[in-house]
Amino acid sequence: MKILVLGGDGYCGWPTALHLSDAGHDIVIVDNFSRRQIDEELGARSLTPIAGLTERLRAWHDVTGRPIGLEVGGLLDWEFLSGVFRRHDPEAVVHFAEQRSAPYSMIDRQHAVYTQHNNVIGTLNVLFAIRELATDCHLVKLGTMGEYGTPNIDIEEGFIEIEHNGRRDVLPFPKQAGSFYHLTKVHDSNNMMFACKVWGLRATDLNQGVVYGTVTLQTERDSRLVNRFDYDDVYGTALNRFCAEAAIDYPLTVYGKGGQTRGFLDIRDTVRCINLAILNPPERGEYRVFNQFTEQFSVEQLAQLVVEAARKLGITAQIEHLANPRMEAEEHYYNAKHTRLLDLGLEPYYLSDSLLDSLLNIAMEHRERVDPDVIAPRVTWSGAEAGELEAQVAA
């Protein structure tokens, strides 16, 4: 199948492009390298040494004999985007090409505006490109479990049947996003649902949980194929960051009480979920939502799992509860459904000792690349300086 992978140079996009190519699809990556540019802005870099995209693509061709196409540009540029659709006439579009860090979106006004403009208008352009140039094309769009927030009821997959005053309807599940980034995914979901309804497009919205891991069956075939591993305060997410911290004897940075519970998944499942969605497209006009995660953990639980795994490798890791830079419930009910991808055949890689071992070993291997100055949170939701927060908590 001819597939565009928008944002195919990023943490999830790159291994997805390789997995889909390996599965026999004809892949074209579309990327403007904004993620690499943001690394420069933040003075951060991947724990793992990643090759440039051209070198990555050459390596994939060397190893497999399969070419992956490349189009360099951004989704805000309609002339570029419409040209890409005309040149490739895709049957599916996998859309990762959004600014995906919550802290980045909360740095200040410019970063909030950049994130909302880039994500919402970029996706709007993709919807119009499909409508005008590839109406039968299946849009597989990455949403986030963070769209739902932490309601005091079970979280369903996109829609919920509500009984109210003696009447019933199935309605979009109420959203309570926790950052300007997460809000863009809510906005995108609303725009996509409407576009499917009025234009008969087909779309799958994958409300993904927090991804951990870095290696997939494809990325480990050659050192030039190695994937990103973010550990910094802005792009690093819970489990991966904890492993990098353990590797350099930095305390594991748990925000607040650590009772924040979320859905998590292994990056090897991310890439398989995308292919499952592609192989089982919705009907024309259908907007469907899958909750894409495999297990729930609290942040504290994850930190403790890393402490234990590190101990077995002879590393003494300690947990430090920092003042929470975010505004979020630290103890709450959480029960999110995630059966639709299992129904399509997903057999998850559950979080295991061997995965934790592998991640810790990768972090140890590259520990000299870790910069301890980009780990402590610098961005707060309230706008207070991170130092002020610590003082408030100490007082």
Next chain:
Amino acid sequence: MKILVLGGDGYCGWPTALHLSDAGHDIVIVDNFSRRQIDEELGARSLTPIAGLTERLRAWHDVTGRPIGLEVGGLLDWEFLSGVFRRHDPEAVVHFAEQRSAPYSMIDRQHAVYTQHNNVIGTLNVLFAIRELATDCHLVKLGTMGEYGTPNIDIEEGFIEIEHNGRRDVLPFPKQAGSFYHLTKVHDSNNMMFACKVWGLRATDLNQGVVYGTVTLQTERDSRLVNRFDYDDVYGTALNRFCAEAAIDYPLTVYGKGGQTRGFLDIRDTVRCINLAILNPPERGEYRVFNQFTEQFSVEQLAQLVVEAARKLGITAQIEHLANPRMEAEEHYYNAKHTRLLDLGLEPYYLSDSLLDSLLNIAMEHRERVDPDVIAPRVTWSGAEAGELEAQVAA
């Protein structure tokens, strides 16, 4: 109270600015004249001859002795907007400054992108301006009843208590907006709710119904104060458009079956609702929603009321059911709550024979200004040409 009226040159903004000035507030209008520019683009104009804003403000000063300030610029321009906040240090901001036509947002990609960018980023800038420069300021933001769509359950005011699998929570009411314009109001609502939560802002989201009428107690004091009256296919809304049509012997253009039911209100209630919201601000950190309308009607009912009122004035008006250019349910359940503004003391102007008389007389007075070529719908939700739609229906 020192109040900014963003979009104070528009159909609702202008009479609101006058009403608030008349009520003793100190008003500054902020406008970039985008609405007048769009009239040029569409080859349409207000049925009523409206003066330029400078002349309008001079007239108000002549008539009342009260000045209204003016700042010319747009909300996307942060340097301008932050300067306005610094110069005026507002206690309340009334925000009408959005592209507010659903058909305009559906013309094509550029118009959808313009509408979403202008509205969402403009409102985001207003939220940051309040946070950074006037944290105690009350944001009174115009939303729309169209955010809710037409669910098969009663519509509550912003939030709904949901019981699900034996647990309960009060959550944002599910949204099902019906155009890229209506979607911007949903996006704004989500952004505002979040900003109130994390920064402790105070905001009132007024989900307004369809406004009819043109005259208020203030606009009728001088001919230079006269308000807009839109009747064209893009900006004209049901009741006002029907009156203009009756005045030139044009059939009343009902889209589809006409069973589409919505909340409506008199523009004299719009201006009073805004003042009620301002005089009763929410607490810091509170995001509240009022459904701002006074009566429900179906489009067919409204058309029939206009036919009857016209008959009494000796005008024979006829209803024509056009192929519906929109994608919407034409027969549906509709019961929307609207008690919160009544609780604050609103005594509505219900739709009356005298209001219909007055509107029809205004339309008759200016009937030579009506251009029959801008009445039939030119914009369709499906993207089909309007002519094709008619052919489909006839077939």
